[in-house]
Amino acid sequence: MATIKENKAFWDGDYDWMEEGHEWSRAWGGADMQWHGTIMPRLHRYVPVNTVLEIAPGFGRWTNYLKDLCNRLILVDLSKKCIDGCRKKFSAYSNIEYHVNDGSSLAMVPDEEVDLVFSFDSLVHAERDVMESYVKQIAQKLSKDGVAFIHHSNIGEYKSYYRFWESTLWPKSIIEWFKEKNWIEPYDHWRAFSMTGRLMEKMIKDAGLFCMTQEYINWGTKPNHLIDCITVFSKRGSKWEGNTRRLYNRNFMKEAGLISELSKLYGVGAGKKRG
Numbered sequence: 001m002a003t004i005k006e007n008k009a010f011w012d013g014d015y016d017w018m019e020e021g022h023e024w025s026r027a028w029g030g031a032d033m034q035w036h037g038t039i040m041p042r043l044h045r046y047v048p049v050n051t052v053l054e055i056a057p058g059f060g061r062w063t064n065y066l067k068d069l070c071n072r073l074i075l076v077d078l079s080k081k082c083i084d085g086c087r088k089k090f091s092a093y094s095n096i097e098y099h100v101n102d103g104s105s106l107a108m109v110p111d112e113e114v115d116l117v118f119s120f121d122s123l124v125h126a127e128r129d130v131m132e133s134y135v136k137q138i139a140q141k142l143s144k145d146g147v148a149f150i151h152h153s154n155i156g157e158y159k160s161y162y163r164f165w166e167s168t169l170w171p172k173s174i175i176e177w178f179k180e181k182n183w184i185e186p187y188d189h190w191r192a193f194s195m196t197g198r199l200m201e202k203m204i205k206d207a208g209l210f211c212m213t214q215e216y217i218n219w220g221t222k223p224n225h226l227i228d229c230i231t232v233f234s235k236r237g238s239k240w241e242g243n244t245r246r247l248y249n250r251n252f253m254k255e256a257g258l259i260s261e262l263s264k265l266y267g268v269g270a271g272k273k274r275g
């Protein structure tokens, strides 16, 4: 369970933010490669726009790119430490607004003005109650043709698998050995077990919105464990309304590996002489 209280305690307290989130881009060879190689190919149709809302920016790993793709960028995170960090880092930019929230409210965001709601590598830790609250409010915040691009958990589809290995009476040493051999998934990446992509689609429908695409992806997991999902949705009657498209992408980490190879040639800092 990843409750709001636990998220706040971790991100606002225990976590040191020494690398400001860049530590999670290593598999791609850096944040610049992850943005241009993985996020932008999925996001490019929806930017640039006037107003962007980024939910849960952390220390601004993606804010750094979003700020140049809009006239107004609204940041909302439950961690004061993160919002203070962003405020400091982006102090030279006058188009960014900063808000610490309670982990579920978007009351500080104006209604019907947001052209893009973006959240990546954050709400994977948000349980069903939080996602429900955000989706309902996004319905009020989106502009007529606005789009929400949200990365969230799908690990609920694998609940029995993870629970089995947690609760099995097999000796711990055998389980550790299996993990070392990579025969069982060693880690749930602190994903929210009450969330699935199917549930997200239902929340979107229930909020009177339209689910445009869902990409089910593996994240640091084996290709058959699609523990995450990227869902893109808009208002009903928007220019985006059509057929819902779904992709079960078992090659997401393979894509990261290829991008990481490319980073050696094209990444920021590639080719610099050492010493």
Ligand SMILES: C[S@@+](CC[C@H](N)C(=O)[O-])C[C@H]1O[C@@H](n2cnc3c(N)ncnc32)[C@H](O)[C@@H]1O
Residues within 6 Å of the ligand: 004, 007, 011, 012, 020, 021, 022, 055, 056, 057, 058, 059, 060, 061, 062, 076, 077, 078, 079, 082, 101, 102, 103, 104, 120, 121, 122, 123, 125, 126, 130
């Ligand atoms: C893993 S960090 C990722 C930050 C950033 N998206 C990145 O990729 O570098 C998770 C972030 O989500 C924020 N967060 C977690 N749950 C949240 C919630 N319910 N509402 C708002 N922010 C939340 C945390 O405070 C933290 O900044």
